[in-house]
Amino acid sequence: MGSLNSYLPIFLLAVLAVAFAALSLVASKLLAPKRPTVAKEEPYECGIVPTYEPPRRFPVRFYLVAMIFVIFDVEVIFLFPFAVIYNQLGRFGLVEIIVFALAVFFSFIYLIANGALDWGPVKATKPNIGDGAMRTTRGTVRRYGSKDNKAA
Amino acid sequence: MSIAPSWYLTLAAMLFSIGVIGLLIRRNVLVMLMCVELMLNAANLTFVTYSRALNDISGQAAVFFVLVVAAAEVVVGLGIIVAIFRRKTGATADDVHLLKD
Amino acid sequence: MITGVIAAQALHLPHVNYTTIMPELILLGGMLVLLLVSALFKKALPRDFYATSVVGVGVASLIASLVLYHDVASHGPFTAIAHSIDIDGFSVLFLTLVSCIMIVYPFFAHAYLQREGLDGVEFFALPLISGAGAMFMASANDLILIFLGLEILSLPLYVMAGMDQRREASGEAAMKYFIMGAFSSAIFLYGMALTYGATGSLNLAEISAFLAKNYIFGNGVLLAGMGLLLIGFLFKIAAVPFHYWSPDVYQGSPTIATGFMAAIAKAGAFAAMIRVFMATFPTLASDWQPLLWVIVVLTTLFGAVVALVQKDVKRMLAYSSINQAGFILLGLQADTSKGIGASLYYVFIYSFLILGTFAVVAIAGARGDAIHDIDDLRGYAKSHPFLATSLAIFLVAQAGAPFTTGFLAKLQVVTAAIDAHSYALAVIAMISAAIATGFYLRIVYVMFGDGTDTRVSVPAEKEVYSVSPLGQLGVSPWLFTGIVLCLSVTILFGFWPQPLVDFATHAKLLFV
Numbered sequence: 206m207g208s209l210n211s212y213l214p215i216f217l218l219a220v221l222a223v224a225f226a227a228l229s230l231v232a233s234k235l236l237a238p239k240r241p242t243v244a245k246e247e248p249y250e251c252g253i254v255p256t257y258e259p260p261r262r263f264p265v266r267f268y269l270v271a272m273i274f275v276i277f278d279v280e281v282i283f284l285f286p287f288a289v290i291y292n293q294l295g296r297f298g299l300v301e302i303i304v305f306a307l308a309v310f311f312s313f314i315y316l317i318a319n320g321a322l323d324w325g326p327v328k329a330t331k332p333n334i335g336d337g338a339m340r341t342t343r344g345t346v347r348r349y350g351s352k353d354n355k356a357a
Numbered sequence: 358m359s360i361a362p363s364w365y366l367t368l369a370a371m372l373f374s375i376g377v378i379g380l381l382i383r384r385n386v387l388v389m390l391m392c393v394e395l396m397l398n399a400a401n402l403t404f405v406t407y408s409r410a411l412n413d414i415s416g417q418a419a420v421f422f423v424l425v426v427a428a429a430e431v432v433v434g435l436g437i438i439v440a441i442f443r444r445k446t447g448a449t450a451d452d453v454h455l456l457k458d
Numbered sequence: 459m460i461t462g463v464i465a466a467q468a469l470h471l472p473h474v475n476y477t478t479i480m481p482e483l484i485l486l487g488g489m490l491v492l493l494l495v496s497a498l499f500k501k502a503l504p505r506d507f508y509a510t511s512v513v514g515v516g517v518a519s520l521i522a523s524l525v526l527y528h529d530v531a532s533h534g535p536f537t538a539i540a541h542s543i544d545i546d547g548f549s550v551l552f553l554t555l556v557s558c559i560m561i562v563y564p565f566f567a568h569a570y571l572q573r574e575g576l577d578g579v580e581f582f583a584l585p586l587i588s589g590a591g592a593m594f595m596a597s598a599n600d601l602i603l604i605f606l607g608l609e610i611l612s613l614p615l616y617v618m619a620g621m622d623q624r625r626e627a628s629g630e631a632a633m634k635y636f637i638m639g640a641f642s643s644a645i646f647l648y649g650m651a652l653t654y655g656a657t658g659s660l661n662l663a664e665i666s667a668f669l670a671k672n673y674i675f676g677n678g679v680l681l682a683g684m685g686l687l688l689i690g691f692l693f694k695i696a697a698v699p700f701h702y703w704s705p706d707v708y709q710g711s712p713t714i715a716t717g718f719m720a721a722i723a724k725a726g727a728f729a730a731m732i733r734v735f736m737a738t739f740p741t742l743a744s745d746w747q748p749l750l751w752v753i754v755v756l757t758t759l760f761g762a763v764v765a766l767v768q769k770d771v772k773r774m775l776a777y778s779s780i781n782q783a784g785f786i787l788l789g790l791q792a793d794t795s796k797g798i799g800a801s802l803y804y805v806f807i808y809s810f811l812i813l814g815t816f817a818v819v820a821i822a823g824a825r826g827d828a829i830h831d832i833d834d835l836r837g838y839a840k841s842h843p844f845l846a847t848s849l850a851i852f853l854v855a856q857a858g859a860p861f862t863t864g865f866l867a868k869l870q871v872v873t874a875a876i877d878a879h880s881y882a883l884a885v886i887a888m889i890s891a892a893i894a895t896g897f898y899l900r901i902v903y904v905m906f907g908d909g910t911d912t913r914v915s916v917p918a919e920k921e922v923y924s925v926s927p928l929g930q931l932g933v934s935p936w937l938f939t940g941i942v943l944c945l946s947v948t949i950l951f952g953f954w955p956q957p958l959v960d961f962a963t964h965a966k967l968l969f970v
Contacts, residue, residue, distance in 0.1 A: 268435060268436075268439050269439075272431075272432045272435055272436060275428050275431065275432055276428065276429070276432060278428070279424065279425050279428040279429070282421055282424055282425055283421070283425070286421065290469060293469040294469075294471070297471060297474075308486075308490060311490045311493055311494050312490075312493060314493075314494060314497045314498070315493040315494070315496065315497045317497070318496070318497030318498070319497070366655075369651075373644075373648055376644065377645075380637075380641055386633065386637070389637055390637075390640075393637075393640040393641060393644050396641075396644035396645070396647075396648065397643075397644050397647060399648065400644065400647040400648040400650070400651045401651075403648065403651035403652065403654075403655065404651045404654065406655075407651065407654055407655035410655075411655075411658050413658060413659070415602075415654075415659070415660050415661075416651075416654055416660075418602070419601075419602050419650070419651075419654070419660060422602055422605070422606055423605075423647060426605070426606065426609045426643075429609065429613060430609070430613065430640055430643070433613050433616055433617060433636065434616075434636050434637075434640065436617070437616060437617070437620050437629070437632045437633055437636050438633065440620060440623065440629060440632075441620075441626075441629040441630070441632070441633055
């Protein structure tokens with residue numbers, strides 16, 4: 206177990222960090238004066254008391270790009286072992302990896318064709334509203350209410 | 358220096374349990390997704406540990422595939438979550454309750 | 459460390475025999491071509507084109523499967539590609555089944571999309587991926603490949619569940635399916651890792667050989683691994699303690715996707731499950747058989763009883779499919795080659811039944827895919843005689859009526875259980891079948907009883923299909939063909955079951 210000694214500094218650092226954090230939390234809990242009033246508990250000082258947090262806009266496009274990135278990132282997982290023994294694999298390996306890369310590339314073309322990388326104003330998507338059962342007041346209101354979120 | 362494989366296996370088992378419990382008790386869909394990731398990585402750790410202990414490469418090869426599958430799963434999962442919650446305020450599983458007996 | 463291990467051994471390239479995975483390659487290649495074509499054309503291509511292409515791809519993979527069947531019949535079963543693929547009667551049966559599902563599905567998808575006025579490649583490309591995954595699961599001889607197949611099968615299904623963006627329920631179904639599916643995959647994977655640790659291999663044949671050589675008693679890691687694998691499979695087939703996602707998912711998904719997932723997920727999961735438990739863990743049968751005993755009892759009874767009180771057709775069919783899964787497990791629980799044959803036959807015919815059933819339910823759901831109360835089917839026989847009669851046939855076949863494929867399926871699994879001396883189990887299964895008959899006949903009664911069809915969209919429907927001479931029946935030519943295909947399988951093999959029974963009973967596993 207002697208070789209564990211080299212880990213000692215890291216271990217000590219970890220202990221110190223945890224201890225410091227724990228100590229700070231406990232100390233502030235014990236020492237800080239606590240005199241809550243109704244007004245203090247409110248999230249905002251004036252105005253109508255909110256019943257729920259307002260919806261935040263977030264650009265969905267970032268998710269899309271990030272997700273596409275993840276796929277290509279992961280493609281490298283297979284490229285890496287291939288590259289390590291590239292010479293020994295010969296033509297067989299090359300053909301296989303090209304087929305693999307093509308498969309990923311085809312789906313990339315599909316993504317581009319579907320506008321995954323189009324920035325700028327969102328193209329108005331065809332409002333695909335069914336008739337009959339779908340045309341309820343509730344559904345329509347919800348649809349129009351959600352338009353802003355979509356454009357964000 | 359060497360640490361007995363059983364430590365790694367115990368760690369993996371603990372991670373897996375944390376993932377299972379987290380998935381069952383947490384209600385935020387993103388956190389649930391992270392719990393699934395935790396479970397997958399616990400399995401990965403087990404694979405690698407056994408691979409080392411058995412001196413057999415196939416366990417490490419499995420990890421490669423699991424990593425890819427995990428990434429694909431995250432992409433599909435996030436896609437679904439984004440598609441649902443674009444029109445909602447927060448990603449809470451309890452908000453989604455149209456379907457029940 | 460990786461490089462170190464590799465450098466120590468001379469690199470030995472496996473011989474890759476591509477014909478053994480040709481059906482999978484055809485499906486995946488077809489999918490890529492469809493995606494590419496859809497991307498390269500600016501204008502949306504007609505759904506006729508996509509549906510025809512998928513049928514073509516399905517036929518091609520069916521031919522490739524039959525070529526493999528011929529190989530097995532003439533040279534016997536064999537393994538390929540570094541022993542990770544098993545080509546035996548068993549895998550060939552499933553390759554054939556999945557190809558057939560791929561041929562039938564586009565007819566229904568076309569009808570559904572036409573009714574909804576939707577276009578797009580997704581409803582046709584995603585199932586192809588799923589089908590390839592199911593095929594990999596069926597022919598895999600390696601736990602990694604089974605896991606990959608499971609994921610390839612599942613991921614497109616999650617997306618398909620959420621494809622109907624106009625209904626919130628669809629998104630909810632996708633999310634539930636995804637969370638539960640990912641959860642069960644992770645459990646399955648951890649089971650794989652433990653099994654690997656206990657036996658030192660991921661190859662099913664090697665695991666089986668290891669277990670046969672080494673008498674292992676009470677090895678916690680091995681048992682835990684096997685148990686987790688079992689749980690992973692039971693999640694996928696929705697057996698009872700692990701079923702709770704399935705009614706929500708079945709109800710929320712676009713109905714046509716529900717039918718597809720019910721057929722393909724069961725086929726793939728049962729294929730892998732039977733191979734893993736029959737061929738890999740036969741020495742541990744005394745451990746998994748009692749577990750399965752309990753699960754079969756719970757699954758058959760629970761599915762049948764809860765289905766009785768459902769108001770929604772899709773939900774009722776979800777519980778009914780839980781009940782059916784119990785019957786398929788019954789054959790596996792027997793742990794005999796007869797039981798396996800019975801289970802295989804059951805999976806085979808059930809795929810067509812469930813596809814046909816959900817196709818009719820999808821069309822009956824009217825535009826918007828939202829009218830699925832059982833009461834909404836009142837008077838359906840008067841407004842749509844052809845569809846109502848087809849649905850009635852599919853339902854009584856699921857109930858196990860004579861002269862349909864369902865009868866022999868139920869008979870065979872129950873006989874297998876009796877042969878294995880599980881008398882109690884056989885009796886319980888029969889009781890659940892009797893209960894199940896109740897809710898199947900209830901729908902038939904509602905459809906053919908008094909009352910008039912009150913659904914709003916009946917005129918619109920006639921309008922959509924009026925271009926065809928079949929329009930008066932309320933069906934498009936595509937839908938008609940698909941339903942006739944499913945019906946003919948159900949009735950033809952109901953009267954003349956021998957070829958299919960032979961096919962199933964000769965589907966021996968390579969390593970048993």
